Amino acid sequence: MHRSAKRLASLLACAAVPVMLVAGCSGSDSESSGDASADAPSKTGSASPTVAPAKYKKLPVPCDAFSKDTIKKLAPKVKDASGEQGTSNDNAAHGSCSWSSLDDEGVDGSQFRWLDVGYQRYDSELGIGSGDARATEFYGKQVTGAKGTKDAKKVKAVKTSGIGDEATAITYDIKKDGNAFKNTTVVVRTANVVVTVNYNGAGLAGGDTPKADKLLKDAQTAAKEAAVAAAKANG
Template identity: 70%
Template sequence: MHRSAKRLASLLACAAVPVMLVAGCSGSDSNGSDGSSDAPSTSAKPSATVAAAKYKKLPNPCEAFSKDTLGKLVPKTKNKGGEPGTSDDATSHGTCSWDSSDENGVDGTQFRWLDVGFQRYDSDANPAVGTGEKRAADFYAKQVANAKGTEGAKKVQTAKTDGAGDESTAITYDIKKDKTPFKNTTIVARAANIVVTVNYNGAGMAGADTPKAAKLLKSAQAAAKEAVAAAVKANG
């Protein structure tokens, strides 16, 4: 087996960034729930004092990106249909991921990982729990904090992503997986009561150059806007 192929096999299991919505090396729950009140409510309909949630549906996460987008971000993926995560309620939670390994002989291998997670919140009749929008805003803040606090992350920076929902934050950092340096971007965006998390990272292996952080960020921001638009479109 080619040396880069051996290293790739050991990296695939750890490529996902440990953000709550996405299964990663941290052992976080791929269903996006940690057993706390972050889980979408299935309680009674909102009372007159609690506004109903704006969005009722989620898109198929594996259809969140166009073929053109996937062709640019993960050009050598072997599964263009994506790898869906598990979910016991597709109207409240969904994830999908893609990976790409572009081998160029003596010039090394360019590896890319892309994943998207959707989390939707209903309003709860209990005013202490709150509206779907408030619950999503709370989860949005936790997602940003989780990304910024990724274990082993270096050179952590944040930036705004205009045009991606009601609020959005991009978190970039460097991190090593199996001694290979990765450049990572996580975009967390909120559209009313839906939170969208996009992770995009890359690495140069077997002598290939490490990808440019600015280019990965630009690509991830475009993907996040597309994912948010897919969520809005799913609701007509």
């Protein structure tokens, strides 16, 4: 049966993308009240309130989060190895990049893969909290959001050691347009930065369904690389 790889790619690229939570801004809309007493010691001699400074001041370029070898391994027939960078109104606070791959194996069907990475950084702000605390809250929301993906089946969440300060991998099965997808989302917090990596795959037109264990292992490796990139971006 004649099939068009380009047509399959265009139909499934969007369908395969996991829903990513909207990242909040790192800044604060609050302004100083102008009350000098808020910045000066009180009559009793107590110090002004403080908050621990954020560790990371900037983010890496999202499309540079992974090495060329990693992209080649996870998305072997990638459309554009340089990735497609998401829009952001503040590149120091949040950013994302994605890659898609469709490998046509002839009579054996096709293999589709989707990889994306998202970064969210928080500053420390008096009256709001430290960057680490704010990132920890967002980390929890990302994990909860991945576990609650609509129509997901066989959802499992496991703590992942050796990546950042804390990391959780969420795996699940889901059907899109009649195709069975295996999905892995790895959420990592490293100090005041949260990294979210999504990696999924499907066998199309008779292709074999990818092995969930391999997708998980590859996603965890990619998440570790993306977290290290955040540290390197800050020297």
